[in-house]
Amino acid sequence: MTEKxxxxxxxxxxxxxxxxIYATFIILLATPVIYPLGLPMTVSQPVRSYYDAIVNLPPNxxxxxxxxxxxxxxxxxxPILIATWKIIxxxxxxxxxxxxxxxxxxxxAIKMDDLLKGxxxxxxxxxxxxxxxxxxxxYISLPNxxxxxxxxxxxxxxxxxxxxxxxxxxxxxxxxxxxxxLAKWVASRRGDPNVLNAYDFDLYIYxxxxxxxxxxxxxxxxxxxxxxxxxxxxxxxxxxxxxxTVPYYGPNNxxxxxxxxxxxxxxLEILSGHLGKGAVMADMANLAGIGTVFFLVLGNLSxxxxxxxxxxxxx
Numbered sequence: 001m002t003e004k005x006x007x008x009x010x011x012x013x014x015x016x017x018x019x020x021i022y023a024t025f026i027i028l029l030a031t032p033v034i035y036p037l038g039l040p041m042t043v044s045q046p047v048r049s050y051y052d053a054i055v056n057l058p059p060n061x062x063x064x065x066x067x068x069x070x071x072x073x074x075x076x077x078x079p080i081l082i083a084t085w086k087i088i089x090x091x092x093x094x095x096x097x098x099x100x101x102x103x104x105x106x107x108x109a110i111k112m113d114d115l116l117k118g119x120x121x122x123x124x125x126x127x128x129x130x131x132x133x134x135x136x137x138x139y140i141s142l143p144n145x146x147x148x149x150x151x152x153x154x155x156x157x158x159x160x161x162x163x164x165x166x167x168x169x170x171x172x173x174x175x176x177x178x179x180x181x182l183a184k185w186v187a188s189r190r191g192d193p194n195v196l197n198a199y200d201f202d203l204y205i206y207x208x209x210x211x212x213x214x215x216x217x218x219x220x221x222x223x224x225x226x227x228x229x230x231x232x233x234x235x236x237x238x239x240x241x242x243x244x245t246v247p248y249y250g251p252n253n254x255x256x257x258x259x260x261x262x263x264x265x266x267x268l269e270i271l272s273g274h275l276g277k278g279a280v281m282a283d284m285a286n287l288a289g290i291g292t293v294f295f296l297v298l299g300n301l302s303x304x305x306x307x308x309x310x311x312x313x314x315x
Contacts, residue, residue, distance in 0.1 A: 014302030028291045032283035036275040043267040050234050050257030051271045061202040065101040068207025069108035079265035079278035080236040085120045086274040099134040109139040113166040130169030135182050138163040149220045152198040198229040207236030211244040222254040
């Protein structure tokens with residue numbers, strides 16, 4: 001009777017039970033979902049510039065914030081919006097930074113209502129000072145460039161009142177826009193106190209997955225006006241739109257920084273310390289890559305070991 005040959009270490013490396021492999025990947029992929037790790041990653045300069053532009057705003061600055069909610073691309077862009085709002089909420093009260101927000105996608109108003117009740121709940125001092133330190137105009141229809149131009153020139157041309165739908169600041173809902181104390185104060189900062197427009201802001205944070213949007217922004221919020229508005233901007237977008245954004249990016253250009261998709265959102269979350277869905281997706285991709293490389297290395301070690309070392313042992 002032939003004695004059964006014992007498997008060598010090289011054989012064992014190549015015969016790992018597939019159930020062990022499956023279990024390993026389940027653990028690797030489930031871990032970030034349960035607890036985001038924020039694994040180290042390279043933060044691109046546009047993302048770092050985006051973050052720095054918000055946290056380094058001079059005292060008494062005013063932000064125009066586009067709550068870019070489009071559920072068709074929410075998995076890719078939602079984490080950017082959430083991270084951006086969290087960074088804004090972190091700005092200390094002593095800096096006296098004011099925010100006027102709006103959304104231009106019709107499902108945005110409903111989604112923002114849910115977010116502001118949950119993971120984007122403002123700090124209590126912001127809740128108590130709605131209408132004085134921040135406000136949300138609500139949904140504004142901006143379907144084309146002429147409407148965008150009208151918005152930049154006079155907000156009341158496209159939205160005459162505060163029509164946000166959530167409970168925070170409900171006493172101002174339905175009020176004429178310039179009857180809200182914050183809007184009235186912002187309009188009086190520069191130029192005509194009866195007109196709220198692009199001249200009155202220090203930073204515009206906006207988003208779109210339309211790759212021609214940077215061109216429209218530059219035409220209507222940077223070069224237009226007499227003198228030109230030259231309103232500095234930050235851009236939330238998807239990876240496909242980077243080529244259209246780069247020509248306008250730079251410290252002396254219209255776009256100070258941009259965040260492309262969930263990978264950019266992960267970097268923004270790591271910078272801010274608010275780990276969310278972006279970090280989860282990045283961690284899952286990184287851990288899956290690590291697991292794949294690990295088992296590929298074992299498989300190749302098994303092959304090379306049997307090919308070169310077993311032969312020598314037999315000789």
